[in-house]
Amino acid sequence: MRCLFISDLHLQASRPDLTRALLTFLNNEASQCQQLYILGDLFEAWIGDDAIPPDMQPVITALRNLHDQGTQLFFQHGNRDFLVQQTFAELTGCTLLPEAITVNLPAGRALLMHGDQLCTDDYEYMEFRKLLRNPQWQNDFLSKSIAERLEVARQLRAASQSKNAEKSMTIMDVNPQAVTQAMTDADVSLLIHGHTHRPAVHEDTQDLRRIVLGDWDTQGWYLECTEAGESLISFPITDT
Numbered sequence: 001m002r003c004l005f006i007s008d009l010h011l012q013a014s015r016p017d018l019t020r021a022l023l024t025f026l027n028n029e030a031s032q033c034q035q036l037y038i039l040g041d042l043f044e045a046w047i048g049d050d051a052i053p054p055d056m057q058p059v060i061t062a063l064r065n066l067h068d069q070g071t072q073l074f075f076q077h078g079n080r081d082f083l084v085q086q087t088f089a090e091l092t093g094c095t096l097l098p099e100a101i102t103v104n105l106p107a108g109r110a111l112l113m114h115g116d117q118l119c120t121d122d123y124e125y126m127e128f129r130k131l132l133r134n135p136q137w138q139n140d141f142l143s144k145s146i147a148e149r150l151e152v153a154r155q156l157r158a159a160s161q162s163k164n165a166e167k168s169m170t171i172m173d174v175n176p177q178a179v180t181q182a183m184t185d186a187d188v189s190l191l192i193h194g195h196t197h198r199p200a201v202h203e204d205t206q207d208l209r210r211i212v213l214g215d216w217d218t219q220g221w222y223l224e225c226t227e228a229g230e231s232l233i234s235f236p237i238t239d240t
Contacts, residue, residue: 001106003035005223007114007194008081008215012044013055021220021237026062029222036071038094039194039213040078040114045157047149049087060091067093069210076101078114078195082132083142102186106227111186115195115212118174118182124163125172173198183208190230192223201232 006025011018030036041054052060067073070232075094077084089096100113120126131137141149166174173196183191191210199214199221209229216237224231 001035001227002033003037003105003225004030004033004035005039005112005192005213005225006042006216007039007078007143007213008041009220010044010154010215011056011059011173013053016055017239018216019055019059021216023058023062025222026066030066030071031069033071035074036066037074037076037097037112039076039112039192040116040161041080041194041215042075042078043081043084044084045153046081047146047153049084049085049091051149052088052147052170057151058157060088063092065093076112076114077133079116079129083138101230102180105190105230107225107229108190110190110192111183111188113182113191113193115174115193118178119172119195120175121171121173122176170222172196179210180208183210186230192211199232199234201230 009018009022011022020215042059055150063073071095073092074097075084075089075092076097077099086096088094097112099117100111102109105193116125116129135160141152144152174193179191183189189208191208192213193210194215196211196212197215198212200212202212211232213223213225214234218237219234220237221232221234224233
């Protein structure tokens with residue numbers, strides 16, 4: 001049994017190299033696994049399943065092909081693509097996951113999260129997150145025209161970049177107490193998440209392990225899980 005995890009690819013039209021890297025990954029590494037978990041922020045922005053950008057269609061097709069070949073696909077929402085819904089799931093063959101879920105991996109149980117809900121020291125972001133995850137706000141947003149949604153998304157992104165530039169990296173990282181509480185509540189010793197763009201394997205004195213997936217930029221990252229354990233792997237992303 002071989003399971004792979006990715007997150008924080010932030011696919012967008014201005015970075016075709018990231019899309020090419022993902023397609024290569026899906027055709028090679030992912031085709032040799034039984035399960036692929038996408039833990040959020042696959043896309044830089046997602047304004048609705050009815051507005052799939054043409055440059056993202058190859059990704060939709062590649063995921064569907066992988067599913068049809070027998071690989072189980074799982075998608076967990078991130079803070080950029082929280083509006084991915086059932087149409088996307090049907091097009092790709094992905095199973096949509098809740099924002100926190102415990103799963104059985106080849107080497108044991110693990111808690112899966114995107115990770116932004118653990119950044120509890122960033123009070124401003126946590127309030128903003130509540131707004132965006134509110135079903136009424138989402139329904140109102142999706143009722144707008146595509147042009148209107150694109151403009152709202154642009155404004156939200158600009159505001160987020162401006163605010164983040166004023167915050168310390170510590171505030172935008174996960175809160176250790178929130179991590180411990182989440183793992184205790186789930187009764188697991190392993191947590192896998194993304195979001196922070198700080199790939200690492202953390203271990204503490206309580207034998208709790210936290211594996212942080214890396215974002216894709218000049219390097220790509222994935223986590224490989226087998227009966228022998230977990231390996232966090234990086235690879236170069238080139239312009240060609």
